[in-house]
Amino acid sequence: MTEQLQGVDAAAFRSALSRFPSGVTIVTTRSAGGTLHVFTASSFAALSLDPPLVLVCLDQGADCFAAFIAAEQFVVNIVTPAHAKLAKKFATKGADKFAHGTFESDEGGYPALPDAAAVIRCELEQAVPGGDHVILIGRVHDAQIGSGEPVTWYKGDFLRLGESAT
Numbered sequence: 001m002t003e004q005l006q007g008v009d010a011a012a013f014r015s016a017l018s019r020f021p022s023g024v025t026i027v028t029t030r031s032a033g034g035t036l037h038v039f040t041a042s043s044f045a046a047l048s049l050d051p052p053l054v055l056v057c058l059d060q061g062a063d064c065f066a067a068f069i070a071a072e073q074f075v076v077n078i079v080t081p082a083h084a085k086l087a088k089k090f091a092t093k094g095a096d097k098f099a100h101g102t103f104e105s106d107e108g109g110y111p112a113l114p115d116a117a118a119v120i121r122c123e124l125e126q127a128v129p130g131g132d133h134v135i136l137i138g139r140v141h142d143a144q145i146g147s148g149e150p151v152t153w154y155k156g157d158f159l160r161l162g163e164s165a166t
């Protein structure tokens with residue numbers, strides 16, 4: 001028998017979601033005590049231009065969950081194909097995620113990837129529950145563009161950007 005999620009076939013749901021290509025981000029924060037936290041996220045999206053808001057969805061079962069919902073700020077790093085290995089590492093529970101040299105810190109001590117396609121720094125405006133995730137809404141206070149092209153996440157793989165369809 002196929003696994004059902006509230007009446008929806010779980011495999012079909014996951015498979016349908018995997019047909020939606022997205023970018024990949026590495027999201028970081030720093031707790032009041034100075035501990036750094038990070039997770040890989042494809043659920044990043046623009047929410048509002050004025051005020052400038054973005055969102056990212058975080059699993060309530062993540063080890064870093066408590067740190068992110070208590071955070072004052074978080075940083076969204078939009079990653080390039082060169083970061084695929086790193087993105088896999090930051091998607092691995094229990095990994096040593098802050099090996100020396102990966103991140104550089106801003107004045108507030110928040111970690112950013114120096115060669116990301118873009119780095120978006122946010123104040124945590126709201127954390128809105130959504131099923132087994134929480135929607136972290138960030139008010140953007142700084143955005144920087146890097147030189148690399150972003151990577152694409154599609155059907156469980158990291159891909160380079162394709163050609164124009166028009």
Ligand SMILES: Cc1cc2nc3c(=O)[nH]c(=O)nc-3n(C[C@H](O)[C@H](O)[C@H](O)COP(=O)(O)O)c2cc1C
Binds near residue numbers: 038061
């Ligand atoms: C490409 C990719 C995208 C992911 N996107 C999300 C996401 O949007 N939200 C999320 O909570 N977890 C996402 N994950 C899984 C988390 O990165 C992973 O569970 C992470 O280890 C959670 O942090 P923790 O180690 O503190 O538990 C994604 C994993 C991959 C490989």
